[in-house]
Amino acid sequence: MSNYPKPDAATLLDIYKKAALIRFNDERVIKEMTAGKLIMPFYSTQGQEIIPSSVAANLTDDDYICTIYRGVHDMLAKGFPLEALWGELAGRVNGSCKGKGGPMHLTYPKKGMMVTTGVVGSSMPIAVGLGWAAKLDGKGQVSIANFGDGASNIGAFHESLNMAALWDLPVIFICQNNRYAEHTSFANSTKVERIAIRAASYGMEGVTVNGNDPDEMYGAVKVAVERARAGEGPTLIEAMTFRFNGHLVGDAAHYIPREELAAAKERDPVPALRKRLLADGVAREADLDGIEAEIKAAIDAAVIAAFAAELPDVAELKRDVFAHELA
Amino acid sequence: MSNYPKPDAATLLDIYKKAALIRFNDERVIKEMTAGKLIMPFYSTQGQEIIPSSVAANLTDDDYICTIYRGVHDMLAKGFPLEALWGELAGRVNGSCKGKGGPMHLTYPKKGMMVTTGVVGSSMPIAVGLGWAAKLDGKGQVSIANFGDGASNIGAFHESLNMAALWDLPVIFICQNNRYAEHTSFANSTKVERIAIRAASYGMEGVTVNGNDPDEMYGAVKVAVERARAGEGPTLIEAMTFRFNGHLVGDAAHYIPREELAAAKERDPVPALRKRLLADGVAREADLDGIEAEIKAAIDAAVIAAFAAELPDVAELKRDVFAHELA
Amino acid sequence: MTEPKKMNMIEAINAALHAACEANPKVLALGEDLADNEEGGVIGVTKGLSTKFGTDRIKSTPISEQAIMGAAIGASLVGYRPVAEIMLMNFVTVAMDMITNHAAKLRFMSGGQTNVPIVIRTMTGSGFSQGGQHSDYLEAWFAHTAGIKVVAPSTPADAYGLMLSAIEDDDPVMFIESLPLYWTPGEVDFKPVPLGKAKISREGSDVTIISYATGAVHALAAAEKLAKDGISAEVIDLRTISPWDRETVFASVSKTGRAVVVHEAVKEYGVGAEISAVLHEQLWDKLKGPVQRVGGAYSPVPFSKPLEQAFAPNPASIIAAVKVALG
Amino acid sequence: MTEPKKMNMIEAINAALHAACEANPKVLALGEDLADNEEGGVIGVTKGLSTKFGTDRIKSTPISEQAIMGAAIGASLVGYRPVAEIMLMNFVTVAMDMITNHAAKLRFMSGGQTNVPIVIRTMTGSGFSQGGQHSDYLEAWFAHTAGIKVVAPSTPADAYGLMLSAIEDDDPVMFIESLPLYWTPGEVDFKPVPLGKAKISREGSDVTIISYATGAVHALAAAEKLAKDGISAEVIDLRTISPWDRETVFASVSKTGRAVVVHEAVKEYGVGAEISAVLHEQLWDKLKGPVQRVGGAYSPVPFSKPLEQAFAPNPASIIAAVKVALG
Numbered sequence A, B: 001m002s003n004y005p006k007p008d009a010a011t012l013l014d015i016y017k018k019a020a021l022i023r024f025n026d027e028r029v030i031k032e033m034t035a036g037k038l039i040m041p042f043y044s045t046q047g048q049e050i051i052p053s054s055v056a057a058n059l060t061d062d063d064y065i066c067t068i069y070r071g072v073h074d075m076l077a078k079g080f081p082l083e084a085l086w087g088e089l090a091g092r093v094n095g096s097c098k099g100k101g102g103p104m105h106l107t108y109p110k111k112g113m114m115v116t117t118g119v120v121g122s123s124m125p126i127a128v129g130l131g132w133a134a135k136l137d138g139k140g141q142v143s144i145a146n147f148g149d150g151a152s153n154i155g156a157f158h159e160s161l162n163m164a165a166l167w168d169l170p171v172i173f174i175c176q177n178n179r180y181a182e183h184t185s186f187a188n189s190t191k192v193e194r195i196a197i198r199a200a201s202y203g204m205e206g207v208t209v210n211g212n213d214p215d216e217m218y219g220a221v222k223v224a225v226e227r228a229r230a231g232e233g234p235t236l237i238e239a240m241t242f243r244f245n246g247h248l249v250g251d252a253a254h255y256i257p258r259e260e261l262a263a264a265k266e267r268d269p270v271p272a273l274r275k276r277l278l279a280d281g282v283a284r285e286a287d288l289d290g291i292e293a294e295i296k297a298a299i300d301a302a303v304i305a306a307f308a309a310e311l312p313d314v315a316e317l318k319r320d321v322f323a324h325e326l327a
Numbered sequence C, D: 001m002t003e004p005k006k007m008n009m010i011e012a013i014n015a016a017l018h019a020a021c022e023a024n025p026k027v028l029a030l031g032e033d034l035a036d037n038e039e040g041g042v043i044g045v046t047k048g049l050s051t052k053f054g055t056d057r058i059k060s061t062p063i064s065e066q067a068i069m070g071a072a073i074g075a076s077l078v079g080y081r082p083v084a085e086i087m088l089m090n091f092v093t094v095a096m097d098m099i100t101n102h103a104a105k106l107r108f109m110s111g112g113q114t115n116v117p118i119v120i121r122t123m124t125g126s127g128f129s130q131g132g133q134h135s136d137y138l139e140a141w142f143a144h145t146a147g148i149k150v151v152a153p154s155t156p157a158d159a160y161g162l163m164l165s166a167i168e169d170d171d172p173v174m175f176i177e178s179l180p181l182y183w184t185p186g187e188v189d190f191k192p193v194p195l196g197k198a199k200i201s202r203e204g205s206d207v208t209i210i211s212y213a214t215g216a217v218h219a220l221a222a223a224e225k226l227a228k229d230g231i232s233a234e235v236i237d238l239r240t241i242s243p244w245d246r247e248t249v250f251a252s253v254s255k256t257g258r259a260v261v262v263h264e265a266v267k268e269y270g271v272g273a274e275i276s277a278v279l280h281e282q283l284w285d286k287l288k289g290p291v292q293r294v295g296g297a298y299s300p301v302p303f304s305k306p307l308e309q310a311f312a313p314n315p316a317s318i319i320a321a322v323k324v325a326l327g
């Protein structure tokens, strides 16, 4: 792992900015839910911030990503605008999907956020299609499929990895292994220790990295992106991480042994990266305070805009079912 | 491979008997079809006879098997009676399924022939369930899932192997790798050279053997069956073989290079085994002639009985939909 | 368990599963997060089962719906009675082959040699802001599939009684649990409720409202309001959607001469269409006007509250349809 | 391509695919055995495409229906127009999640930001002794799913014209090819046929027979026989099942006052139910008697000839229904 290319100082700072945005935003969502102002199923991403931040640091707006219900971190890292996000969470017309999709179907093609699915595994086959399109277009775009450890046991995983490998598609499969699938631990659903070894079944490169370590995560993705852009095919990256909250807001996660959870939180990657930036002299305390204040202000503004916006008209039920509005 | 337990002389002879039955029966089916007397989709198993014959030599009537449209070899080896088979192929009331299932759904639970499916991959999940039942029953039964090389790319494969491994079920997955899936060569659907390596993705034992060699095939199955009966879990056996005919009767298989086919036929495993039995002194020419004549006579009798039997009454359409006949 | 008791539908189904497992050691249960180590299901419907009956019989599974269904089907072929959970109804889409090509057909295709006594439990329903992939009622797909029964209770007592009957039934049963009804308490008398038998949940003389699941609850509310306007509505809760209780429905509609069918599933090509078609075919002379239908909008289930509410039937839309029916 | 020409449906669809690929470089095709190396499809519908347009655009795939559909969906999200083949309609069951949870819903759930202009080609139909898992018509499932169109031509000209329109349509289209109609030649004029527009294939005044696919052919045959009995039947070939052409059907039934709906799919909960329900709702005063339905038996498709024939509608059963309709 140590011979991966490492992020430079500017990149590290960028990764931290994204991670902080994800963390603060997640906290704010939960706060608004707890206050009864947002009503929805919400899948917190706390603990997993470094993964998408390191992924996105390797991407451009033209690259595609598909993600899952637990995907707001992936989206924010990729540049999903806060207003479009909060509008959608609040079910308002200024939401990216005009309130029709909600938290499990957030979409923002302008930044490559092509699909968010609520069905386990289903990000993968569609990412294969985006990879096929990217290959046909020949502009070097890559397609990212995010999914969880639990999803690695569903049929769509198998079919997608095999097809991507067979066709040498520029797809990067990112398994965010947070050790739990709803209430089921990784060990209770999988006999193997590492999902990444499954890549061998398809003649694909596969690696397991510490997803909470920006060096490893950034480096592994960089290698995979370069491989993909060079037309050398897909990669499976298993990013080890931990889910700090329950499966969704409201789940107290009693099935996670308290010590396991405490140990993971002890190693919280977001403050850890902050400390490192300070220690390495990448940024000063005041810089980071300023950055964080800016992020919080931006979230504030998006929340206010969302709640100020209109709810959709019921006429919208007939729109977007097909291209032409239904009679 | 050489350290597999080898079949003794009696077992080898038994394997030959089964293989000859399968071959003669297949030839007879094609003959009756060519004569216009049987009308159905039929998936010849010529070239693959040694696999099921060696499998079945390790099984009892209490063991379960699930197979596919290309599965008459598996069934005959397992003891599916010829009359019940021919009655079904001819769509008669004396068929095992009263004519309702046909060649793709042949079933005969009395000999453990539990399911024949026409859907690629679908033998596997059901075999997992039979393995679960066997484990609960605790009588040491095993459950066999037969499928093709093409089927190893469908989602059901992945889910089934993972679950069987996780639960340590007595299931043996037998991939009959005949190098083609309909018109698609193995290389055009799979980047890896060996399906058996996929076992590693599930923490399962996996081996590739020459399915046309009764020593290897019998030995590999014996080891797997012992493992399963001992409660030590499933095995994936990839049995390399070749399909001598087209995908189904009527397909001239122009997509198979002629030399490839000729080379495979050159190594036809049924006459090869016959030669070996003679060379090793397991049987004399006259013995084998006698055995073969008996088999042919039995097939004859079944064919005659089938065509003499009644076609089902249309009232059967309402029966067996549910336990109680529909109003 | 003979004293009637007030409980909600979660508790009622839980009690039925306990009773069935207690009464018959062949009853099994499996699904994601089902065992107590995983909190006895995401909503707790299966709580206590694995502790009481052991994790050999009551199994949490990987996220592998094809393997879940296959495991249930396979075990059922040899005498077990598995109750398999597909967490939400939208996820049956990844297991449709197992359900419709296999579970529903194996009895017929085997000419009655095998049968598949499984229950498929699944939850669904709009109203929880879960959006397009977590709220669909798909009962019409299964009703259109020969060989599988479809059940959808609206009260705890019916849920209890139908679950017992579904487990005892020798054929596959799709058992639909309506999320919005889970927490409503009701008196449970712990008696089996026969499959295929509707319930007249309110007597009336002017019009018959035919429904099931959430629709049956809305229909009752509508009938109460209609009563205040002097309109006497008879409410029939089908309970079993396929095969449905023609006798009870015909008797009622023959009496009232007017009918409205209500369900939350998309109206077009829904269950209401079949019932409407049959009523016209069979009771033409008794009908005073065309049968009316109330169903979900022709759109995916939307996220935003006003749209989600406009999607589904409610007492007001039922009342409106009754008024049309009355002319 | 402007001179009308006699050809069968295989040739017509092949010609349409060639024309579409020629006209628009964004048109792609994929499926099992689809390319010329694999003989251009198991029946040759896609013959020549890969040779002409290259195997980057025209791809044979592994047996991985979820990945096939995902590949199509993904590519369609960014401007391509893939035509994906699911070999037989029963195999859509392994890809239902991709089709109904994703292809049909992404436009709506994204608030119109994305759309899925794909065509799903699939073959089906009884009459070839293929039994329970290779013969089903499942159009009602998709008609019940908001967001996907359903097409089923009965003539080569319509197949050509509908294929062109389906590929040009900005929404997903399920394109059902009836095996029994493949080899019937007809005059093809190489014109697009609009989606959603029915065809009056025979004018008449006593009764309207509404059908599509094989039913439309049987309906014409029935109408000819009825004419000899002095009964004048108008035959409507819907061509598009969803959304269906109410205008044309309403006009005809308003004129004749009697209607019979015919399809090969199981009658119960089939497409005929919806059409019957709507006709009663909308044309109550014009109807002289209840709408009759003719459909497949409530059973899996049986193998044995007499049963298979009894399963499906035919001119005689349509005539019988017409006579009931006439009272």
Ligand SMILES: Cc1ncc(C[n+]2csc(CCOP(=O)(O)OP(=O)(O)O)c2C)c(N)n1
Pocket (backbone or CB within 6 Å): A070, A118, A119, A120, A121, A147, A148, A149, A150, A151, A152, A178, A180, A181, A182, A243, C032, C063, C065, C087, C091, C094
């Ligand atoms: C096909 C399917 N089955 C079941 C579910 C219900 N479900 C939602 S999330 C989830 C757990 C997924 O775990 P994992 O893949 O590890 O992702 P994580 O939630 O941990 O990010 C399950 C079972 C679903 N959405 N789709």
Ligand SMILES: Cc1ncc(C[n+]2csc(CCOP(=O)(O)OP(=O)(O)O)c2C)c(N)n1
Pocket (backbone or CB within 6 Å): B070, B118, B119, B120, B121, B147, B148, B149, B150, B151, B152, B178, B180, B181, B182, B243, D032, D063, D065, D087, D091, D094
């Ligand atoms: C899910 C599904 N997809 C496609 C088919 C059509 N089909 C039937 S057999 C076959 C090839 C299977 O090849 P393989 O698994 O290698 O088995 P073989 O026929 O060679 O024994 C295909 C694609 C099917 N039956 N089921």
Ligand SMILES: [Mg+2]
Pocket (backbone or CB within 6 Å): A148, A149, A150, A176, A177, A178, A179, A180, A181, A182
């Ligand atoms: Mg997880």
Ligand SMILES: [Mg+2]
Pocket (backbone or CB within 6 Å): B148, B149, B150, B176, B177, B178, B179, B180, B181, B182
């Ligand atoms: Mg093969």
